[in-house]
Structures are given as C-alpha cells and as structure tokens.
Amino acid sequence: xxxxxxxxxxxxxxxxxxxxxxxxxxxxxxxxxxxxxxxxxxxxxxxxxxxxxxxxxxxxxxxxxxxxxxxxxxxxxxxxxxxxxxxxxxxxxxxxxxxxxxxxxxxxxxxxxxxxxxxxxxxxxxxxxxxxxxxxxxxxxxxxxxxxxxxxxxxxxxxxxxxxxxxxxxxxxxxxxxxxxxxxxxxxxxxxxxxxxxxxxxxxxxxxxxxxxxxxxxxxxxxxxxxxxxxxxxxxxxxxxxxxxxxxxxxxxxxxxxxxxxxxxxxxxxxxxxxxxxxxxxxxxxxxxxxxxxxxxxxxxxxxxxxxxxxxxxxxxxxxxxxxxxxxxxxxxxxxxxxxxxxxxxxxxxxxxxxxxxxxxx
Amino acid sequence: xxxxxxxxxxxxxxxxxxxxxxxxxxxxxxxxxxxxxxxxxxxxxxxxxxxxxxxxxxxxxxxxxxxxxxxxxxxxxxxxxxxxxxxxxxxxxxxxxxxxxxxxxxxxxxxxxxxxxxxxxxxxxxxxxxxxxxxxxxxxxxxxxxxxxxxxxxxxxxxxxxxxxxxxxxxxxxxxxxxxxxxxxxxxxxxxxxxxxxxxxxxxxxxxxxxxxxxxxxxxxxxxxxxxxxxxxxxxxxxxxxxxxxxxxxxxxxxxxxxxxxxxxxxxxxxxxxxxxxxxxxxxxxxxxxxxxxxxxxxxxxxxxxxxxxxxxxxxxxxxxxxxxxxxxxxxxxxxxxxxxxxxxxxxxxxxxxxxxxxxxx
DNA sequence: CTGTTAGCGCGTTCAA
DNA sequence: TTGAACGCGCTAACAG
Numbered sequence: 001x002x003x004x005x006x007x008x009x010x011x012x013x014x015x016x017x018x019x020x021x022x023x024x025x026x027x028x029x030x031x032x033x034x035x036x037x038x039x040x041x042x043x044x045x046x047x048x049x050x051x052x053x054x055x056x057x058x059x060x061x062x063x064x065x066x067x068x069x070x071x072x073x074x075x076x077x078x079x080x081x082x083x084x085x086x087x088x089x090x091x092x093x094x095x096x097x098x099x100x101x102x103x104x105x106x107x108x109x110x111x112x113x114x115x116x117x118x119x120x121x122x123x124x125x126x127x128x129x130x131x132x133x134x135x136x137x138x139x140x141x142x143x144x145x146x147x148x149x150x151x152x153x154x155x156x157x158x159x160x161x162x163x164x165x166x167x168x169x170x171x172x173x174x175x176x177x178x179x180x181x182x183x184x185x186x187x188x189x190x191x192x193x194x195x196x197x198x199x200x201x202x203x204x205x206x207x208x209x210x211x212x213x214x215x216x217x218x219x220x221x222x223x224x225x226x227x228x229x230x231x232x233x234x235x236x237x238x239x240x241x242x243x244x245x246x247x248x249x250x251x252x253x254x255x256x257x258x259x260x261x262x263x264x265x266x267x268x269x270x271x272x273x274x275x276x277x278x279x280x281x282x283x284x285x286x287x288x289x290x291x292x293x294x295x296x297x298x299x300x301x302x303x304x305x306x307x308x309x310x311x312x313x314x315x316x317x318x319x320x321x322x323x324x325x326x327x328x329x330x331x332x333x334x335x336x337x338x339x340x341x342x343x344x345x346x347x348x349x350x351x352x353x354x355x356x357x358x359x360x361x362x
Numbered sequence: 363x364x365x366x367x368x369x370x371x372x373x374x375x376x377x378x379x380x381x382x383x384x385x386x387x388x389x390x391x392x393x394x395x396x397x398x399x400x401x402x403x404x405x406x407x408x409x410x411x412x413x414x415x416x417x418x419x420x421x422x423x424x425x426x427x428x429x430x431x432x433x434x435x436x437x438x439x440x441x442x443x444x445x446x447x448x449x450x451x452x453x454x455x456x457x458x459x460x461x462x463x464x465x466x467x468x469x470x471x472x473x474x475x476x477x478x479x480x481x482x483x484x485x486x487x488x489x490x491x492x493x494x495x496x497x498x499x500x501x502x503x504x505x506x507x508x509x510x511x512x513x514x515x516x517x518x519x520x521x522x523x524x525x526x527x528x529x530x531x532x533x534x535x536x537x538x539x540x541x542x543x544x545x546x547x548x549x550x551x552x553x554x555x556x557x558x559x560x561x562x563x564x565x566x567x568x569x570x571x572x573x574x575x576x577x578x579x580x581x582x583x584x585x586x587x588x589x590x591x592x593x594x595x596x597x598x599x600x601x602x603x604x605x606x607x608x609x610x611x612x613x614x615x616x617x618x619x620x621x622x623x624x625x626x627x628x629x630x631x632x633x634x635x636x637x638x639x640x641x642x643x644x645x646x647x648x649x650x651x652x653x654x655x656x657x658x659x660x661x662x663x664x665x666x667x668x669x670x671x672x673x674x675x676x677x678x679x680x681x682x683x684x685x686x687x688x689x690x691x692x693x694x695x696x697x698x699x700x701x702x703x704x705x706x707x708x709x710x711x712x713x714x715x716x717x718x719x720x721x722x723x724x
Numbered sequence: 725c726t727g728t729t730a731g732c733g734c735g736t737t738c739a740a
Numbered sequence: 741t742t743g744a745a746c747g748c749g750c751t752a753a754c755a756g
Contacts, residue, residue: 058493060494061495062433110474111435111472
C-alpha cells in the first residue's frame with residue numbers, strides 16, 4: 001500500500017529477458033555476462049554490461065536460488081524460549097560482531113528469524129532452513145532434550161552449528177562447553193574440601209545443559225561413594241526473579257555446607273541476598289562454587305572458587321569452522337568442545353548484573 | 363560439502379508435487395490446503411494436512427515469492443561507511459530490540475546486509491531491495507549528498523525508511539532529527555551570550571547531516587549580521603582518533619571564544635584533552651555547546667549547554683510507522699522529524715566514552 | 725560463440 | 741470440488 005506519489009511512477013523491474021531484448025541477444029548470454037562466465041564475445045559482453053549498468057539490473061534472488069539451488073542468507077535462530085536461553089545482550093552483540101567479521105568479506109546477508117515463541121516453546125526455529133532461505137544456520141543456545149527438529153536439520157545437509165550439544169544426536173554439529181566436566185570439577189573440588197552435603201542451583205530444566213550438570217554432579221558423588229540426594233538440587237528460570245528465594249529455601253537445611261551456583265545467571269547480588277536471608281555466611285558455614293562465562297571474574301566475592309565456561313571461545317571457533325564448511329574449505333559437521341576451568345577465587349572483580357537479551361520483553 | 367555421514371542420508375526435500383502424488387490429488391489442491399483457502403472438501407483437506415504435518419513440508423520461499431511477488435525479509439542496511447556513520451553498539455542493540463518488539467509478532471525474518479564497503483563507500487546498500495529479498499527496508503544512518511540509489515529505492519514502491527533526510531529527495535521516507543534547527547539553536551545561544559567568533563566541530567563531511575549543520579550555523583550568524591568564517595569550521599571522522607588534535611588546532615586562534623561540538627562522537631575525554639593542550643579553560647576563555655544523543659546528559663561537565671538530538675525517539679516512531687506501511691494500516695512515505703532541545707548544563711552526568719559499531723574493525 | 729529449450733517449486737487461471 | 745496448464749525469472753544442458 002503506497003500513496004499516489006510513490007505508486008504512479010514505480011520503476012519497472014528489469015528482468016534478464018528485458019536486458020536480452022534490449023541487447024538483441026538471448027537470456028542465456030545475459031546470464032553468462034552477469035555471472036562472469038566464459039563463452040561470450042568481448043564486444044557483446046561489453047554491450048550487455050553497459051545495459052546492466054545503465055538500468056541497474058539486479059537478478060531476482062528467489063528465481064536465482066530456485067534454479068541454481070543456492071539459498072540467500074546466513075541464518076541465525078534461537079531454539080529455546082527466552083526464559084531458558086541465557087543469551088545476554090552483550091553476547092548477542094558480540095556474536096553479531098563476530099558474524100560481521102567472518103561474513104562481511106563474502107557480502108552475505110545475515111538473517112535473524114524472529115518467529116515468536118509461545119509459552120510452550122512451540123515455534124519452529126528451523127523454518128528458515130526448510131523454506132530454503134538459509135544457506136547455513138547458527139543456532140544460538142541450548143536444545144531441548146526432546147528436540148526432534150534438529151535431526152531433520154542435520155539430515156538436510158546444509159551447514160549448521162548449534163551452540164550446545166545433544167545426547168540424542170551425538171554427531172550434531174556443535175560448538176559447546178563440556179558442562180558434565182564442569183559439574184564434575186565443581187563437585188569434586190567441594191568434596192575434597194570435606195563437604196558431603198553439596199547443594200546445586202541449576203538452570204536449563206528440560207534442556208541439554210541441565211542434564212549435563214546433573215550427570216557430572218552424580219559422577220563425582222558416585223566416585224566418592226556418596227548418594228545423590230535430589231532434594232539438594234534446585235532449578236531456576238531466567239525470566240523469573242527467584243534466585244534469591246531459591247537460595248534462601250535451599251539453605252534452610254543446615255546440613256548443607258556447600259553450594260554449586262550453576263544457574264549461569266551470573267547474578268551475584270541475588271545470591272548474596274539469598275544467603276543473607278538464610279542466615280548464612282560464606283567461608284564460615286557455607287562454601288560456594290559459582291559458574292561464569294567470563295574469564296578471571298567472580299560472580300560473588302565471597303565464593304571459594306569459580307568455574308569459567310568458555311562459551312564465547314567455543315562459539316568463535318565454531319563460527320570459523322562453519323564458514324570453512326560453507327565455503328568448502330572443510331567438511332561438516334563441526335565438533336568443537338571446550339573444557340571449563342575451575343579456579344579458586346582471590347580478588348577477581350565481580351561481574352556486573354547482566355541484562356537479558358531484550359530488555360523490552362520484561 | 364558435507365562428509366559421508368550427512369551426505370548419504372540427506373532428507374529429500376518434499377515439494378508440493380510430492381505431497382500431491384502422495385495424496386492422489388493435484389498440486390493445486392495442496393496449495394489451497396496449505397494456504398488455507400476454500401474450495402477443498404473437508405476429508406481431502408484433512409488427508410493432505412496430515413501428510414504435510416507428517417513429512418514436515420515447508421514451501422520453497424523463493425519459488426513462492428517468485429510466483430506471488432512477495433519478498434521474504436525485513437531488511438536492515440547501513441548506507442554509509444563506518445567512518446562516517448555514528449552507529450554505536452548500544453544504538454544497534456537498541457534498534458534490534460525495537461525491531462524485535464515490532465516484528466516478532468508477525469514472525470518476520472530480519473535480514474542485515476553485510477555487503478562490505480570499500481574505502482570509497484561504493485557498495486550498493488540497497489541490493490536486498492533490488493534482488494527482491496526485502497519486502498521492506500530500514501536504512502540506518504545518513505545518506506551521502508550525492509546519493510543516487512535512494513531515488514530508485516523510493517520509486518521501487520517497497521516500504522522503506524531512512525534514519526536521515528536528503529535535500530535532493532524531500533519526499534524521502536525518513537525519520538530524522540532537524541539538525542538545521544540544532545545548529546541554529548546552538549549558534550544563537552552562543553551569540554546571545556556575546557560571542558562573535560564561534561568555532562564548530564562537525565562530522566558527516568559530504569553527508570546530509572553535515573550540510574544541515576552548516577545551514578543552521580550560517581542562518582544564525584546571518585540573522586546576527588555576522589559573516590561565516592570558514593576557517594572556524596573543522597571536520598572530524600569517526601574512525602580516526604583525531605578529536606583531540608582537531609580541538610587543539612582550532613583553538614589556537616585566541617579570538618575564538620566559543621565552540622559548538624557537533625561531531626556527535628560524544629567523546630568528552632578527547633575534547634577535554636584537546637582543550638588542555640590548547641591551554642583553554644571552559645567557562646573562562648571558551649564556552650562550549652556539545653551535541654548528544656542522550657537526554658539529560660552532558661558530553662563534558664565543563665560545557666555551557668548541550669543539545670539533545672532525539673534520534674532514538676524519531677527512529678522509534680519511524681519503525682512503528684514503517685510497520686503500519688508494511689501491513690497496510692497506513693500509507694507511505696514516512697515523514698517523521700523531531701526537533702532537538704538545547705539545555706544549559708547543570709550537573710548532568712557525563713556520557714561514558716561510546717564504542718564503535720563493531721569493535722573488531724579498528 | 726550464441727540461441728533454443730527445459731525446468732527449478734509454486735500459485736493462479738481456466739476448464740471440467 | 742478438483743485438475744491441467746501456464747508462467748513468475750533465472751540458469752544449465754544441449755544444439756547449432
């Protein structure tokens with residue numbers, strides 16, 4: 001819908017057929033000239049190039065893709081609803097800058113799929129692939145344990161990369177951090193310091209990173225000959241502001257002397273408030289290991305140690321490999337797995353309270 | 363290029379023809395079912411819907427667009443090279459959040475054109491329109507004074523919006539701030555305070571916002587019966603870190619007693635350093651009006667006044683109007699023009715040093 | 725070196 | 741209610 005001033009003198013879209021008629025040649029020849037292919041005489045080529053230039057011809061990208069079986073864009077899609085996906089503003093921006101660095105030299109279109117998630121996380125995050133708009137796709141964030149769509153993405157043959165693994169599809173193209181080892185290291189550290197009742201604050205209920213945490217936690221306890229007490233494990237969601245109350249609740253049990261803060265909210269202030277409300281004092285009656293995406297940074301000054309999850313680093317390598325896959329320099333699928341690093345906290349700066357992916361959603 | 367494991371069992375892409383054969387009907391019928399059109403018997407419809415569901419059919423977006431003349435994405439493109447376009451990280455992120463808010467309910471694809479600019483700013487920022495990938499387009503940032511492409515964009519008839527005006531195309535669809543008035547108000551303010559030798563630090567050489575600054579500046583001087591001394595006007599680029607040295611240079615002339623800092627770099631620290639090197643002391647031998655995109659914030663504590671450019675506010679209204687245009691609730695083109703506001707500085711917080719659009723480019 | 729022809733997958737027209 | 745045929749704009753195979 002346009003008003004008269006724009007409607008009446010709409011520029012006619014030139015097609016390859018128009019150019020051919022103008023130049024007195026066939027469409028085939030025009031196509032060859034435009035795509036810089038051989039088999040056209042120099043003066044014919046020049047004449048056609050001039051017309052293309054003059055009328056500002058640009059081929060219809062849909063028709064071109066239809067015929068040549070090449071899709072138009074590099075896709076970016078988020079497989080999880082926002083309340084489970086901890087995609088921070090800074091991460092998103094960082095990712096965009098990375099995509100820019102890698103793909104702008106190729107003149108790519110970077111296409112974000114804004115297909116809206118319902119409360120049940122039901123929207124198809126992969127439609128850009130199956131509608132054949134995406135020539136490749138980055139899936140930002142974790143997959144649900146019962147995700148089925150990813151199997152089809154995998155079989156589609158287009159280059160893709162998930163920032164996260166999936167048990168149900170071990171050959172999945174991914175760049176991730178090993179959360180099993182992360183939970184294992186965190187638990188083992190606290191066991192060695194004499195704790196036997198170790199609570200865990202975790203996120204990603206129903207998603208792969210959640211199950212990985214449980215697995216590593218269980219493995220360390222098993223090695224120490226201790227049972228897993230499910231009442232020690234508590235979940236938080238990213239949307240709900242309940243870190244404080246969950247921490248308060250879980251520490252009512254005075255037998256609990258240690259806490260693994262693996263919610264990845266990086267929300268030190270809320271944890272601190274929960275500790276205060278529970279009447280706990282870190283270093284005296286509680287020891288904490290907290291998880292962070294930032295190297296050499298603590299979530300909480302009072303923590304005993306922190307675990308660094310090199311998600312950015314894994315993603316960076318993954319994007320590079322994805323580009324290699326797209327441009328035929330290397331085969332897929334991608335298998336990048338970075339190991340987390342546990343480090344005792346000693347004067348590192350605290351992370352500022354992170355902000356959600358889209359402020360406006362709250 | 364894929365390795366064997368993915369190659370061998372690539373899922374066959376189902377076409378509307380495959381579905382038709384499977385259901386024992388014609389493609390026409392399948393098309394009607396998929397697009398929820400009438401003229402199909404209920405049991406036929408149901409049978410086809412089940413097949414579509416089972417095989418996960420998704421239509422080829424290119425073929426669909428080709429036939430139905432509907433393009434796939436909302437495009438975002440930056441018409442100016444990065445050294446002249448002051449698109450900050452935070453602005454980009456803010457813009458993305460806004461696009462999310464407006465377009466996610468419609469399930470749109472948001473497509474950024476990463477076509478790389480040469481040093482001469484030569485790449486076509488509008489290719490997504492003419493390749494018929496974009497159904498609408500947001501052009502982020504100013505246009506060059508001699509821009510020709512925008513005329514074709516305008517005539518193409520697709521909804522578009524530029525964050526900036528253009529003299530050469532007054533009917534251009536735009537959401538902008540009136541820099542002429544901004545420069546006029548700034549100059550008039552300093553004239554009233556008794557200054558006659560007013561220097562101007564500006565950006566956007568060769569771009570519309572640059573010429574608007576000169577026009578407003580000249581108009582105020584003319585009204586005061588003063589001549590324009592071109593030696594008082596200095597340009598900076600965003601890429602080069604030369605704010606400091608330009609400020610130092612321009613204030614060597616001791617007859618200059620006032621400065622309009624309209625570079626829009628919001629780089630208070632560099633200005634301060636330039637003042638120091640020139641041996642100037644704000645409030646004693648120099649008075650400054652600085653321009654900012656943030657309301658109620660100063661670029662420099664020592665400035666006499668600041669001019670707020672409500673670019674975000676204009677853009678927000680513009681995006682809303684663009685959506686109205688796209689979805690037929692309103693006609694285009696868009697004409698949004700916000701007025702800047704001059705305010706004497708009194709204890710506002712200073713803006714932190716902003717960061718460039720893409721850190722990695724420097 | 726150049727033209728003819730076919731067909732990519734879809735939606736639409738027209739006929740049955 | 742359904743199907744056959746056509747064409748959107750382009751590229752590729754083949755023929756001259």
